[in-house]
Amino acid sequence: MSSILYLVLPCYNEEAVLPDTAATLQSKYQDLMTQGKISRDSKIMFVNDGSRDRTWQMITELFRRDAIFCGVNLSRNRGHQNAVLAGLMTAKEKADVVISIDADLQQDVDAIDEMLEKYEQGCDVVYGVRNARDTDGFVKKHTALGFYKLMQFMGCEVITNHADYRLMSRRVLESLSQYGEVNLFLRGLIPTIGYPSDIVYFDVRERQAGESKYTMGKMLSFAVDGITSFSIRPLQLITLLGFLMLLVSVIMVITTVVDYYSGRTVPGWASSYCSVWFIGSVQLLSLGIIGEYIGKIYLETKHRPKYHIASCLWKEKDIDEETEKDR
Ligand code: UDP
Ligand code: MG
Numbered sequence: 001m002s003s004i005l006y007l008v009l010p011c012y013n014e015e016a017v018l019p020d021t022a023a024t025l026q027s028k029y030q031d032l033m034t035q036g037k038i039s040r041d042s043k044i045m046f047v048n049d050g051s052r053d054r055t056w057q058m059i060t061e062l063f064r065r066d067a068i069f070c071g072v073n074l075s076r077n078r079g080h081q082n083a084v085l086a087g088l089m090t091a092k093e094k095a096d097v098v099i100s101i102d103a104d105l106q107q108d109v110d111a112i113d114e115m116l117e118k119y120e121q122g123c124d125v126v127y128g129v130r131n132a133r134d135t136d137g138f139v140k141k142h143t144a145l146g147f148y149k150l151m152q153f154m155g156c157e158v159i160t161n162h163a164d165y166r167l168m169s170r171r172v173l174e175s176l177s178q179y180g181e182v183n184l185f186l187r188g189l190i191p192t193i194g195y196p197s198d199i200v201y202f203d204v205r206e207r208q209a210g211e212s213k214y215t216m217g218k219m220l221s222f223a224v225d226g227i228t229s230f231s232i233r234p235l236q237l238i239t240l241l242g243f244l245m246l247l248v249s250v251i252m253v254i255t256t257v258v259d260y261y262s263g264r265t266v267p268g269w270a271s272s273y274c275s276v277w278f279i280g281s282v283q284l285l286s287l288g289i290i291g292e293y294i295g296k297i298y299l300e301t302k303h304r305p306k307y308h309i310a311s312c313l314w315k316e317k318d319i320d321e322e323t324e325k326d327r
Helices: 020-033 055-065 078-089 113-120 138-153 169-177 186-193 216-231 232-263 269-300
Strands: 005-011 041-047 068-076 097-098 125-130 164-168 196-201 309-316 319-324
Touching: 005 020, 005 078, 005 196, 005 269, 020 041, 020 055, 020 113, 041 055, 041 078, 055 068, 055 186, 055 309, 068 078, 068 113, 068 186, 078 097, 078 164, 078 309, 097 113, 113 164, 113 169, 113 196, 138 216, 164 169, 186 216, 186 319, 216 269, 232 269
Parallel strands: 005 041, 005 097, 041 068, 125 196
Antiparallel strands: 068 309, 097 164, 125 164, 309 319
C-alpha cells in the first residue's frame, strides 16, 4: 500500500504566489497518485503564519474547492521555523511521511519523486540540497555559504546548501516532538535525531511573485540563533582568548620589569591608553556572548509553547470540519 504523504508549506503574506503554488502542487499530487506513489489520502497543508493579506482566505477557498488541500492557521506571525514545526506536528497525526517546502516553490517539486524513492528504500530523512546558487545575488550567495561554514566550525551538523526542503518519516517527527526548545533551528536539529538519511539534489528558481520575507536582519538573527542554540564553542573561544591574553600579559610584565631595572621606563601614555581600550572591548565582547547564552537559558526555562493553532481545516468523510483550539 502506498504511503500517505503530507506536504507542509509555511505561508506568510503569500497571496501573490498561492494560486500558482496550489495549481502546481495539485497536478503534482494527481501524477503521484495515478502512478500509485502516494495514497489518495495524501494532503497539501498550508500553514498560515499570521499573514496580514488574503493568504488565509485563499487557503480556505482552496480547501472548500478540493479535499486535497488542508490548512492550519496560527494565531499570529511566529516566524518560518515555528510555522514549519506547527505544520509538521499537525501532519504527523495523519501522515506516514511529510515533506516541508517553501510556499513560493523556489525549490523544485520534481525532487519529491526522488525523495519518495529514497523513503521507500528505507530512509527516514531525505535532505533537499540545492545544486547551484546562481539565482541568488552576490551578497546572499556568499553570506549563505559563509553561514554554513561558520556553523560547521562551531560544531553544528548542518548540511551545506540544505534549507528546510526535506522529507521526514513519522518516527522522525515523533522524535522531533520530544525536543522542548524554544529557539528552533530545524536544519541543525534534524541531523541530531539520527535514523537512516540521504540527500537529493535540486535546482532553485527565482521567486515568481511576491517578495522575500527573509530580510537581512531576520537572516542574521537566524544565524545567531543557529549558533547559540547548538554550540558552546563561542564560550570555549573566550576561554582560549583568556589563556592567550594571560600569556601576553606574562611576557609584558617580564619585559616591563626588565625595562624598569635597566632604567628605560618612560611613562607611556599611548600604550596604556591602547591597552585600556583593547581590554575593555575584549571584555565587552565576551560579556556579550555570555549574555547571549544567559538569554537563551532564560527563554528555555520558561517552556513557553512555540505556537498556538487558532483553527484547522480538515475534510474527513466528506464533512467539513473546522476546529478551534487554544482559544
Ligand atoms: N515564512 C513564514 N513566516 C515568516 C517568514 C517567512 O512562514 O515569518 C515563509 C514564507 O511564506 C515562505 C518561506 O517561509 O514560504 C520562506 O520565505 P522566503 O521565500 O521569503 O525566504 P527566501 O526564500 O527569500 O529565503
Ligand atoms: Mg523563497
